[in-house]
Structure formats: structure tokens, C-alpha cells
Amino acid sequence: MSRIEKRLVSLNGNKALVAFYTAGDPDLSASKDIFAVIEKNGADIIEIGVPFSDPLADGPTIQASSHRSLQKGTTLKKIIQLVADIRKTSELPIILMTSFNPVFVYGKKEFVADAVKAGVDGMIIPDLPPEEAEEFLGIAEGLDLVFLLAPTSTPDRIQQVGKVSKGFIYYISLTGTTGTKEALSAGLKNKVNEIKKSVSLPVLVGFGVSGPEQAKQAAEASDGVIIGSAIVKLIAEHSDPAERDRKLADFLTSIKKAINP
Amino acid sequence: MNKYNLPDAKGHYGKFGGKYVIETLMPALQELQTLYEEAKEDPKFQEDLRCYLKHYVGRPTALYFAERLTKHLGGAKIYLKREDLTHTGAHKINNTIGGALLTQRMGKKRVIAETGAGQHGVATATAASLFGLECDIFMGEEDMKRQSLNVFKMRLLGANVIPVTSGTRTLKDATSEAIRNWITTVETTHYIIGSVVGPHPYPMIVRDFQKVIGEESMRQIMEMEGRLPDTCVACVGGGSNSMGLFYPFLENEKVKLVGVEAAGLGVDTEKHGASLTKGSAGVLHGMMSYLLHDDDGQVTEAHSISAGLDYPGVGCEHSYLRDSGRATYATITDAESLEGFKLLCSKEGIIPALESSHAIAHVAKLAPKMKKDEIILVCLSGRGDKDVNQIADRMGVSL
Numbered sequence A: 001m002s003r004i005e006k007r008l009v010s011l012n013g014n015k016a017l018v019a020f021y022t023a024g025d026p027d028l029s030a031s032k033d034i035f036a037v038i039e040k041n042g043a044d045i046i047e048i049g050v051p052f053s054d055p056l057a058d059g060p061t062i063q064a065s066s067h068r069s070l071q072k073g074t075t076l077k078k079i080i081q082l083v084a085d086i087r088k089t090s091e092l093p094i095i096l097m098t099s100f101n102p103v104f105v106y107g108k109k110e111f112v113a114d115a116v117k118a119g120v121d122g123m124i125i126p127d128l129p130p131e132e133a134e135e136f137l138g139i140a141e142g143l144d145l146v147f148l149l150a151p152t153s154t155p156d157r158i159q160q161v162g163k164v165s166k167g168f169i170y171y172i173s174l175t176g177t178t179g180t181k182e183a184l185s186a187g188l189k190n191k192v193n194e195i196k197k198s199v200s201l202p203v204l205v206g207f208g209v210s211g212p213e214q215a216k217q218a219a220e221a222s223d224g225v226i227i228g229s230a231i232v233k234l235i236a237e238h239s240d241p242a243e244r245d246r247k248l249a250d251f252l253t254s255i256k257k258a259i260n261p
Numbered sequence B: 001m002n003k004y005n006l007p008d009a010k011g012h013y014g015k016f017g018g019k020y021v022i023e024t025l026m027p028a029l030q031e032l033q034t035l036y037e038e039a040k041e042d043p044k045f046q047e048d049l050r051c052y053l054k055h056y057v058g059r060p061t062a063l064y065f066a067e068r069l070t071k072h073l074g075g076a077k078i079y080l081k082r083e084d085l086t087h088t089g090a091h092k093i094n095n096t097i098g099g100a101l102l103t104q105r106m107g108k109k110r111v112i113a114e115t116g117a118g119q120h121g122v123a124t125a126t127a128a129s130l131f132g133l134e135c136d137i138f139m140g141e142e143d144m145k146r147q148s149l150n151v152f153k154m155r156l157l158g159a160n161v162i163p164v165t166s167g168t169r170t171l172k173d174a175t176s177e178a179i180r181n182w183i184t185t186v187e188t189t190h191y192i193i194g195s196v197v198g199p200h201p202y203p204m205i206v207r208d209f210q211k212v213i214g215e216e217s218m219r220q221i222m223e224m225e226g227r228l229p230d231t232c233v234a235c236v237g238g239g240s241n242s243m244g245l246f247y248p249f250l251e252n253e254k255v256k257l258v259g260v261e262a263a264g265l266g267v268d269t270e271k272h273g274a275s276l277t278k279g280s281a282g283v284l285h286g287m288m289s290y291l292l293h294d295d296d297g298q299v300t301e302a303h304s305i306s307a308g309l310d311y312p313g314v315g316c317e318h319s320y321l322r323d324s325g326r327a328t329y330a331t332i333t334d335a336e337s338l339e340g341f342k343l344l345c346s347k348e349g350i351i352p353a354l355e356s357s358h359a360i361a362h363v364a365k366l367a368p369k370m371k372k373d374e375i376i377l378v379c380l381s382g383r384g385d386k387d388v389n390q391i392a393d394r395m396g397v398s399l
Ligand SMILES: Cc1ncc(COP(=O)(O)O)c(C=O)c1O
Pocket: B090, B091, B116, B117, B118, B119, B120, B194, B195, B196, B235, B236, B237, B238, B239, B240, B241, B242, B307, B308, B309, B353, B355, B356, B381, B382, B383
């Protein structure tokens, strides 16, 4: 079993909390500290965002964060180094979330080798749907490739994605980009149920889950929640590291409590 | 003669093309493909399209023998395919009429588009007005300054022009923002992409709507010269006017196909838009294609005097044609394109778009090296009205 699978199984029916933040915002050394805070405050899996110049699936919050990170000189190589560094002291499952181009330019084989060696457990590549992932799936030994489903996904696609996804299914809660502010869609529970009928993997809900109330609703309908923009925003709003870490800890604690009352 | 039948069923042109987009859009792309394939076989759809192209757009456009330009350059005979004479003044309208007809067929009421030079924005706004569709156009703030006339035209036509302030504030970011908007509105909105770029089936659909340029040209040159041209030349931004011209000629391997990219301040500087000449394979805006990007896979800024060529990517089918050797790609600098612009003004009484001026400038280099009985067919993709203010500025003339 992979680290991701083990962790999700060990939850024993409790809801999972996956926390996302952008590597290198405000800088890579802060990223290490932020990881520790997130780990200590109840995250089950951490998703580290690889900044990209043109993040098509992201709303303004993560776009701006990506931009700041790139201005600081963050690269995929340095992020893999960051993971290796974190891995020395942490057993928490780590997923890299990235657009495909940085991985493609790195070299797919070299990337897989370096990422696995550093201790990366999984990948979410939003712009690499199953149709384009065949080759990568063939070489991504040691990495769980997590695929996405959306409110627009048809029964055929649910089957197709269910077949290739590893670890869990990332269910995009709304028809939109990350951070879209909107009440959780009324159809969420039905869609998750529909997915769970044909896919045996846990289904975690992300995009647009921004506070305890939404997290609670999303968790009731699924196996857990993924929180991204809200964390990225909180980090961006606090330039004092101690204050930032305290606020982040409070926020995660409140989410944790909301999803597992 | 090899039969050319790309893309394959998955939308690949060799290793290029594909559908590199988030799941949210995948069902819509599949739907679009099915709907398009039905429309393509539907005589009623084809007849509607033909009628609008004839009576509204003004097709067929003339193929014009540029006699004075030919004499001046002293080599091959030069024919201009006059896309500048279409309604709205550029080839972009061929695609937006098709796109609006598809929107109607889907029963959707809203279209969106990105635009660089504003020509595709104007063409989309025009089609939206014609078919009574709601229309939002995404345009980089920088381009809105360069092309203020087109911004005003779009608004007159009833479109919302939404300024894009992220990144380089040009075509690349306008495209990203249009895609983001589409991710949010896909259930009610059709995205009319302005060139042969984006995820499958877009590059194929846009090519098919633009291939009328090449089909007419082929027929016209046969009537006028009794034979095919030796060389076809067209500028390449995203690559739609060139793909439209080249496509019907692909299987006639004796016809050389030359695309002209923007060299900006020079291909050895960092300020150019020559993806096929200086880029490498990568993924942007839903497709695998040649791309200007750095060692870390971050897309770099393009530059061109002409907003329509100021784009770090290029259509995936061109990437395939480049690697297969079926087409070749030249570059023309900002300064050379201005010479091409002036040349056509002074020799033929035609004010070309700055994009098209790149093709003209390349012809000015090519024609003198060719024999007098050889033929160059060049796509004059648009007229230069939109660029006149910018050129006056550069010449130090205040209007
Ligand atoms: C007149 C004209 N020609 C050419 C282009 C470049 O686009 P493409 O390469 O898709 O033909 C544009 C784009 O705005 C244009 O307005």
C-alpha cells in the first residue's frame, strides 16, 4: 500500500483533510515551516503546488501566489529538493499538484525518478486527463496519479477516470476554477454518490471549499475535503511568520473539527 | 502523393495536439466533436455556412495578380489572396460565422472569445450580433491600448470587452482568461477560439472553417494560370490563415508552403514570437505544440509589433508540418514588416495589416530569387486600418 492509501485507510471512516499551498510563496524556506504547521494541525495529506506561469484551472488567489513564487525563483527542481528535505523528518503523504508542462520539460522519466527518490507520494496534474496520460501512467512507478472528476463528468468518464486514478478521486465541487466563491452546489451529494457507485476509491472534494461550514457540508457528502485557496490567501495576508503560523493552525483546527465533529 | 488525414481520432498530429485540459471541460470537448462531425455531414449546415460566407462575408474573395509589386521585385509572379476584402477586414470572420452556427446548433446563447489584434474579437462580436448571441471578449490591457479602434468596434457591436490584467496583458493571458471563464460557464457558453490552437477538436474545426481560403485560391489560380503556385506564403500567429491556405495544398507536394513568424526585435533577442523557429515542444492552452518557454517549463513572453503575432505558442498542426518538413517557417522582424507594409501601400494601393505585412516582407525577399515564370501565392490575411494609428505613432505623425 502506498503512503496515501495507508493514511486514508487508517482514518477508519473519519473524514480526510487535505491541505494545499503553493511552494515558494512567500519563499521556499517559509514553505518548510508552513508544512510543519499544517502537519501538526491535523492534515492527513499535503498537496504542494508547483507554480506555473499560466495556471488555467486556478482563480485569482492561486494565480497570484504562483506569480509571487516564480518571482522568487522557485523551480520544480527546488521543490523536489524541498520535499527531500521535509521527508527527513515527516511521514505525511505528499502530493505535488502541477500543470503538465514543467514535468514534461523536466523529462517525464527523470522527473519520476527524482520525485520518488525525494519522497513524493502522488501527483495531481489537472491538465493531464486520462486520454493524454497513458505514457505517463506507464512510467510513473511509485507515484499515485490522482485524477479529477467534475460536475460535468458523464457516466462514461466516471468509469474511465475510476479505472486509472490511484489513491483517491479528486472531485471538483463546482463548475469553475479554484477559489471560486459560491455556495457548494446542491448536486454535490448526488454526484459523489453516483461516483461511489462505480468507483471503489475514496472521493475527496476540492475547489471552492473555503471555510468550516462548507467543509462540513462537503465532508458529509464525501470522504473528505481539500482546502487550497483559503490557505493560500491566509498565508498571503500575514507577513509576520509567527502570526501566520498561529492563524493557520487555528484555521486548520476549525476545519478539522467541522469535518469530524 | 500521400493521403493526409490528420488529426487522428484522439486529436493528435503525430506527437502534437491532444486535449490537455481539466476534466471539467472534457465532456464539452467531446460534445463539440460529436456535434461538429454531425454538422460537417449535414447538407443544411453546409448550405447555411456557404450562404453566409457568400452574401454576408463577401466570399469568394479575389485572387489578385500584383503586377506592379511583381515588376518591382523582378522575380516570381505574385498573387494576393484578398482576405482583407472580407466583411470586418480579416480572415477571422470565416471561423466566427462557423462558430456561431455551431453555437446555434448547440442551443447555447452565449459566446466568448480571446483576441490579440482585436480582429478575432470584432469578428466574433459581429457573428454574435448577426445571430443574436450574448458575447464577452477577453483582451489583454496592453492590446486594448494598441488596438483601441477595435475595442470601440466590439462595443458598438454589442460585445462586452473584458480587460485582462494578468501576466503580459496580451494574447496569451487573454486566452488563459477565456479558458478560465469557459471552465466556469461551459454548460451555457460556447468558446469560439480565434486560431488553430487549443484542445482538440478546436485546431481541426478552425482549420476546416479557414480552408475555404486555400480551396478558393486553388480554383482561382487554376483559372488564371492553369497551374498550381510554386510557393504559398502566409503569416503565422496562432496559424489559422496559414493553415487555411496550406491545407488544400498539403497533398500537392510540389507546392512549397512557407509560414512566416514574427522575429520581433530579432530571433536572437528575447523579444520575438517565433515559436516554431526558436521554441521547443511543450503544453499550453490545452495542446502539445512548439512553445517559447524556459528550462523550468515556464512560458516566456512573446513580442511582436503586431498584436496578432504576439503569442508564445502556435497551432499544433504547424508543429507537425514543421517536423515532417512539409512546411517551412521563416521569420520577419518588426522593422522588416514595416517595410513590407510600406511596399504594399506604395506599389499596389493596399494598406495591409501588420500581421499580413510579415508575409509581404518575406515575399519581398523570396520573389527576386525565383524565376519570372514561377508563382507565389500569398495570403493577405487582413487590412491595416486597425494598425494605422500605431504606425503613425512610430512615424512620429500625430493624427
Ligand atoms: C489580419 C491578421 N492576420 C493574421 C493574424 C494571426 O492569426 P493566425 O496566425 O491565426 O492567422 C491575425 C490575428 O489577429 C490577424 O488579425
